Amino acid sequence: METTVVKEYTFKDFTSDQEVRWCPGCDDYVILRAMQKALPKMGVKREDVVFVSGIGCSSRFPYYIDSYGIHSIHGRAPGIASGVKLANPNLSVWVITGDGDALAIGGNHFIHVLRRNIDLNIILFNNEIYGLTKGQFSPTSLVGQKTKSSPYGNTQPPFSPGELAIGAQARFFARIGGNTPKEMTQLFIEAEKFKGTSLIEILQNCPIFNDGCFTQYTSKAVREDKQLNVEHGKPMIFGKEQDKGLVLNGLKLEVVTIGENGITENDILVHDAKEQDTTLHQMLVRLQYPMVTGIIRSFDDATLEEREDALTAEVKANSKFTKTDDLFFSGGTYKVE
Amino acid sequence: MITAKVNHQQEVLEAVIIRFVGDSGDGMQLTGTQFSDTSAMFGNDIATFPNYPAEIRAPQGSLYGVSGFQVHIGSVEISTPGDSVDLLVAMNPAGLKTNLQAVKPGHTIIVDTDSFTKKNLVKAQYESNPLEDGSLENYRVIEVSMTSLTKETLKDVSGLDNKSITRSKNMFALGMVYWMYDRSTEHTVEFFNKKFKSKPELIEANTKVLNAGFYFAETLELIPNSYTIAPAKMLTGTYRIIMGNTATAWGLLAAAEKSGLDLFLGSYPITPATDILHELVKHKHFGVKAFQAEDEIAGITSAIGASFAGDLAITTTSGPGLALKGEALGLAMMIELPLVVVNVQRGGPSTGLPTKTEQSDLLQSLYGRNGESPVIVIAASTPANCFDYAYEAAKLTLEHMTPVILLTDGYIANGSAPWKIQSVDDMPEIKNNIVSEANENWHPYNRNEDTLARNWAIPGTAGLEHRVGGLEKDRVSGNVSYVPENHEYMIKIRSEKIKRLQNYIPKLTTEFAESGDLLVIGWGGTYGSLHSAVKQLNEAGYSTIGFAHFNYINPLPKNTEAVLKQFKKIVVCELNNGQFAKVLKMNFDGLNLSQFNKVQGLPFGNSELTEKFKQLVN
Numbered sequence: 032m033e034t035t036v037v038k039e040y041t042f043k044d045f046t047s048d049q050e051v052r053w054c055p056g057c058d059d060y061v062i063l064r065a066m067q068k069a070l071p072k073m074g075v076k077r078e079d080v081v082f083v084s085g086i087g088c089s090s091r092f093p094y095y096i097d098s099y100g101i102h103s104i105h106g107r108a109p110g111i112a113s114g115v116k117l118a119n120p121n122l123s124v125w126v127i128t129g130d131g132d133a134l135a136i137g138g139n140h141f142i143h144v145l146r147r148n149i150d151l152n153i154i155l156f157n158n159e160i161y162g163l164t165k166g167q168f169s170p171t172s173l174v175g176q177k178t179k180s181s182p183y184g185n186t187q188p189p190f191s192p193g194e195l196a197i198g199a200q201a202r203f204f205a206r207i208g209g210n211t212p213k214e215m216t217q218l219f220i221e222a223e224k225f226k227g228t229s230l231i232e233i234l235q236n237c238p239i240f241n242d243g244c245f246t247q248y249t250s251k252a253v254r255e256d257k258q259l260n261v262e263h264g265k266p267m268i269f270g271k272e273q274d275k276g277l278v279l280n281g282l283k284l285e286v287v288t289i290g291e292n293g294i295t296e297n298d299i300l301v302h303d304a305k306e307q308d309t310t311l312h313q314m315l316v317r318l319q320y321p322m323v324t325g326i327i328r329s330f331d332d333a334t335l336e337e338r339e340d341a342l343t344a345e346v347k348a349n350s351k352f353t354k355t356d357d358l359f360f361s362g363g364t365y366k367v368e
Numbered sequence: 369m370i371t372a373k374v375n376h377q378q379e380v381l382e383a384v385i386i387r388f389v390g391d392s393g394d395g396m397q398l399t400g401t402q403f404s405d406t407s408a409m410f411g412n413d414i415a416t417f418p419n420y421p422a423e424i425r426a427p428q429g430s431l432y433g434v435s436g437f438q439v440h441i442g443s444v445e446i447s448t449p450g451d452s453v454d455l456l457v458a459m460n461p462a463g464l465k466t467n468l469q470a471v472k473p474g475h476t477i478i479v480d481t482d483s484f485t486k487k488n489l490v491k492a493q494y495e496s497n498p499l500e501d502g503s504l505e506n507y508r509v510i511e512v513s514m515t516s517l518t519k520e521t522l523k524d525v526s527g528l529d530n531k532s533i534t535r536s537k538n539m540f541a542l543g544m545v546y547w548m549y550d551r552s553t554e555h556t557v558e559f560f561n562k563k564f565k566s567k568p569e570l571i572e573a574n575t576k577v578l579n580a581g582f583y584f585a586e587t588l589e590l591i592p593n594s595y596t597i598a599p600a601k602m603l604t605g606t607y608r609i610i611m612g613n614t615a616t617a618w619g620l621l622a623a624a625e626k627s628g629l630d631l632f633l634g635s636y637p638i639t640p641a642t643d644i645l646h647e648l649v650k651h652k653h654f655g656v657k658a659f660q661a662e663d664e665i666a667g668i669t670s671a672i673g674a675s676f677a678g679d680l681a682i683t684t685t686s687g688p689g690l691a692l693k694g695e696a697l698g699l700a701m702m703i704e705l706p707l708v709v710v711n712v713q714r715g716g717p718s719t720g721l722p723t724k725t726e727q728s729d730l731l732q733s734l735y736g737r738n739g740e741s742p743v744i745v746i747a748a749s750t751p752a753n754c755f756d757y758a759y760e761a762a763k764l765t766l767e768h769m770t771p772v773i774l775l776t777d778g779y780i781a782n783g784s785a786p787w788k789i790q791s792v793d794d795m796p797e798i799k800n801n802i803v804s805e806a807n808e809n810w811h812p813y814n815r816n817e818d819t820l821a822r823n824w825a826i827p828g829t830a831g832l833e834h835r836v837g838g839l840e841k842d843r844v845s846g847n848v849s850y851v852p853e854n855h856e857y858m859i860k861i862r863s864e865k866i867k868r869l870q871n872y873i874p875k876l877t878t879e880f881a882e883s884g885d886l887l888v889i890g891w892g893g894t895y896g897s898l899h900s901a902v903k904q905l906n907e908a909g910y911s912t913i914g915f916a917h918f919n920y921i922n923p924l925p926k927n928t929e930a931v932l933k934q935f936k937k938i939v940v941c942e943l944n945n946g947q948f949a950k951v952l953k954m955n956f957d958g959l960n961l962s963q964f965n966k967v968q969g970l971p972f973g974n975s976e977l978t979e980k981f982k983q984l985v986n
Contacts, residue, residue: 049847078830094835094848099827101676102837104699110666114673117657118632122827143662343652350653355621359789364608365409
């Protein structure tokens with residue numbers, strides 16, 4: 032392996048000269064800053080970083096990061112990012128998307144990019160609303176939610192992004208609240224390290240059109256009791272007192288209290304993010320209480336680039352063609368004299 | 369291998385049109401290809417056209433399951449596969465029924481009588497057997513029990529099942545046709561040796577049947593004479609027979625090699641463009657990255673991503689796919705990246721006639737995007753020059769930093785013709801606009817003063833980090849800008865960039881006459897039909913008819929108006945409802961312009977053209 036010396040960056044090196052134009056109080060500011068802090072710690076050169084976004088509030092993101100970037104069209108960032116990465120696998124490629132962008136108009140690209148496992152990082156800003164078009168229900172809005180396009184309540188049942196993603200063979204899925212910058216920075220670094228498509232769902236508050244949508248899980252007061260932050264190889268314990276945990280009861284996950292009914296820490300399920308079988312990961316993703324955060328799934332698998340590279344090397348080794356002339360003048364040619 | 373010909377009366381012909389028809393499984397495409405390759409190697413000019421059903425394995429013997437292959441060979445210049453045929457080889461009643469109208473009266477039909485069973489006649493909706501009811505008396509019918517003769521030929525070859533035996537009957541037919549047109553079986557025998565390398569019994573069987581057909585024709589009294597077609601006068605050089613779609617793929621390969629860039633293809637299967645994908649995926653040895661995407665949109669967006677990252681990026685499609693790519697193509701135009709979009713036109717609208725040809729995507733190509741979003745539009749006009757125009761599309765997009773739509777169509781994409789092989793060494797240089805170093809005044813939207821092409825700064829290059837996007841951008845920095853004057857300036861400069869291309873593309877030329885009574889105008893895949901029709905009239909004394917064919921559509925060649933004004937009348941001939949005629953009317957005032965349009969999913973026929981042109985000059 033060639034060793035490259037990467038200069039020491041600070042978050043300033045990844046801050047562009049563009050004025051940030053999100054609404055005051057938006058979690059997007061937190062996410063941007065977390066990313067600007069994470070990028071210097073990834074060991075990648077600034078010129079090798081590419082951010083690709085679709086359309087929506089979150090998709091302005093690339094303008095604010097001083098690296099290469101494309102603010103593209105609605106829902107299509109995964110396609111563009113795939114092309115960037117396949118053209119130059121040395122690049123660190125990031126997709127910035129939202130719930131409408133990724134799961135409605137871009138739903139097809141979202142599932143297929145996950146299936147292929149190209150080494151990309153996808154950050155899904157989920158605020159359960161269309162913000163940039165001023166407040167319509169999205170594919171993650173709840174049934175009954177009143178929005179500008181559902182004044183009497185939303186009648187369309189939502190997707191759970193994690194459930195959909197894992198169903199589409201996502202190898203890496205993590206979830207995090209939009210108000211925890213330190214953990215978020217760390218998660219971004221983990222996503223970059225993972226070889227394959229990593230998807231991070233951020234529970235992002237929209238203070239204008241869907242204020243408080245995740246407060247019940249993410250507010251400081253309840254966070255520890257309502258969120259279970261899983262870590263690979265560790266028992267799934269949560270709560271202010273660290274006394275709650277998950278056990279399997281038949282085919283369902285159940286929350287138990289350590290110290291009650293003879294339950295000890297040893298009875299609590301240990302998280303295995305690297306397991307290929309998705310059953311438990313899907314159960315964790317679906318839980319409402321606690322809301323599971325952290326890296327839920329991190330299954331190592333060959334990337335599309337690796338598969339392609341191996342094939343290309345094999346074809347090249349067995350081919351008699353090195354220049355197009357070899358091809359053009361091969362086989363059924365004839366001379367006119 | 370048989371080459372000698374003895375004691376037979378030979379008639380010399382200038383050109384001949386042969387059509388092989390049979391069931392989808394009868395191997396008609398292979399038979400036709402072998403005959404055309406052999407003829408090309410003999411030195412004839414050729415043009416071919418396959419015609420097969422949209423259904424992959426249509427029920428045996430049915431009318432809609434007929435597969436055909438037409439080849440036109442000559443000692444003179446051949447520019448179309450031709451209209452009516454001199455020889456029809458029909459392997460079954462359905463093939464005869466659906467193709468009889470194409471046979472010139474008095475000309476020859478060879479049939480496999482073994483296939484004219486009651487069952488097959490019913491399937492072909494014949495009320496009585498055409499071989500017996502006198503309905504073919506205007507033709508010279510050669511009845512051959514090909515299936516039985518094939519079986520008889522192979523009775524001593526071991527290791528063959530019944531299916532392989534009957535399937536080789538197409539080689540019996542081919543052998544007969546080889547004898548009739550004084551062709552050697554050498555090339556086909558070589559082909560067997562290669563194709564069935566590991567199955568010697570199939571080499572033996574096919575060679576035996578081919579020879580049996582050849583000798584059968586020689587001894588058959590029903591074939592009174594054979595024909596000979598001398599080699600055509602063609603430019604010296606090394607040739608091969610190439611299909612339009614293959615030529616397109618190869619042109620792109622050549623451009624990638626010449627430009628020193630990797631070729632990236634983002635594509636989604638669609639008829640009739642898919643063969644370009646099939647061809648390019650084979651060439652991993654040249655570093656081709658061919659990505660079959662989840663839909664047309666991901667096909668083009670992946671190509672846009674690859675272009676941003678510095679590859680020569682291509683997306684290939686047909687009509688409905690181009691509609692789906694519209695928004696993304698607008699993005700590529702807005703962020704001014706190189707991108708080639710190949711649209712192999714087919715019958716539209718909507719799903720239309722997927723396996724048939726048409727030229728009805730011209731206006732979609734020119735205008736099918738939101739906002740003011742001009743792109744370069746060029747069109748190939750023959751199977752072989754698909755190579756040149758694919759190369760040209762890549763050259764233009766790299767040199768001018770704006771997307772290029774290359775239009776071909778089902779007719780030239782599936783048709784084949786001799787291609788004088790071009791070495792990449794002899795192709796024109798391809799420059800690009802890549803910047804590799806930052807300097808103080810660098811901005812992503814700095815432009816080349818002549819072409820107005822912007823800088824192409826590729827990820828991985830330190831100091832050139834920048835953002836692009838679909839929002840309107842500042843004329844220099846590329847940052848988002850809502851300034852009204854800047855928006856108008858950018859609209860104009862993106863349009864001016866296309867217009868400037870007129871300084872780089874060839875001028876329009878005319879053939880047969882530089883001025884006169886009538887100018888026949890065409891564009892794209894109709895070149896062969898129009899050229900041969902005007903040529904024929906010219907040779908018949910109509911010296912005031914000229915012909916101008918367009919390969920460059922946006923922008924039009926600089927001298928277009930001057931050329932057009934040299935003629936009293938203009939007729940624009942298109943396989944659509946008059947799209948290019950609209951473009952000309954929109955651009956130039958005072959043209960005495962009429963239209964000749966055909967929208968049947970078929971190419972122009974020779975006689976309909978010549979009649980129309982005569983009528984216009986008389």
